[in-house]
Amino acid sequence: MFHGMQKKLGLSLGCCLLLVFSHAESREVQSVFGRPLKILSGDRLLLTGEDNTLYRIRLSGIEAPSPDSRWGAAAKRHLGTLVLGRVVRVEFVRWQEGVGSLPAKVLLGGADVNLRLIQAGLARHTPSGQPATERTGYAEAERRARHKRQGIWSQDRTTHRPRARQIPGGPIPRLGK
Numbered sequence: 001m002f003h004g005m006q007k008k009l010g011l012s013l014g015c016c017l018l019l020v021f022s023h024a025e026s027r028e029v030q031s032v033f034g035r036p037l038k039i040l041s042g043d044r045l046l047l048t049g050e051d052n053t054l055y056r057i058r059l060s061g062i063e064a065p066s067p068d069s070r071w072g073a074a075a076k077r078h079l080g081t082l083v084l085g086r087v088v089r090v091e092f093v094r095w096q097e098g099v100g101s102l103p104a105k106v107l108l109g110g111a112d113v114n115l116r117l118i119q120a121g122l123a124r125h126t127p128s129g130q131p132a133t134e135r136t137g138y139a140e141a142e143r144r145a146r147h148k149r150q151g152i153w154s155q156d157r158t159t160h161r162p163r164a165r166q167i168p169g170g171p172i173p174r175l176g177k
Contacts, residue, residue: 031091036083041067042075042122044101045083047090057090058101059114061130061138062123071152075122082113103129118142121151 034049040056042064047055064079065072083106092104106113117123118141125142127135146153 029091029093031089033087033089035085035087039076039080039084042072042079042117045079045106047088055090056101057106058103059117059123060092060103060105061126061134062114062117063126064117064123065152071122074151075117078120078122079113079117082116083108088113105134114138115141119145121145121148121153124152 032047032049032053032055034047034055037046037048037054039045043059043062045057045059047057049055059079064075067073067076086108089107090102090104091107092102114123115138118125118138125135125138127138130138145151
């Protein structure tokens with residue numbers, strides 16, 4: 001009986017390993033070169049590939065503030081100054097036609113643009129869907145930006161809350177007729 005359970009366990013373990021290895025193969029990184037056409041926000045852009053394919057890119061591993069906020073506008077400008085007018089390489093796991101934005105890492109001359117936004121304090125690190133090899137570096141960059149109080153980390157929300165207005169001399173009593 002025990003020997004039969006070992007066989008079943010060995011077979012199921014083998015199947016699990018096969019699934020893991022097939023999943024690892026499906027996570028093969030692909031890349032495309034192109035020129036950014038338009039910056040949509042601090043973490044999204046439109047890119048024209050070498051084959052004139054239009055890609056809607058979402059920078060993976062980061063989240064920038066809304067473009068209509070102070071730091072969101074700064075993140076959008078910073079991303080634009082980094083990549084507009086230049087040829088970049090975009091690394092992604094899988095491209096599916098008709099799907100919204102493609103989560104990808106943008107590289108300019110080998111430098112990680114996604115990481116640069118975190119280092120500038122203009123984006124937060126979001127590890128979901130990011131390879132484990134990049135998580136540590138991105139988390140450390142966010143920690144440093146927080147420590148230096150750069151960008152979105154420059155204001156401590158607990159100390160900058162608006163206080164109730166104090167009237168000198170205290171409240172004014174109503175005088176009745």
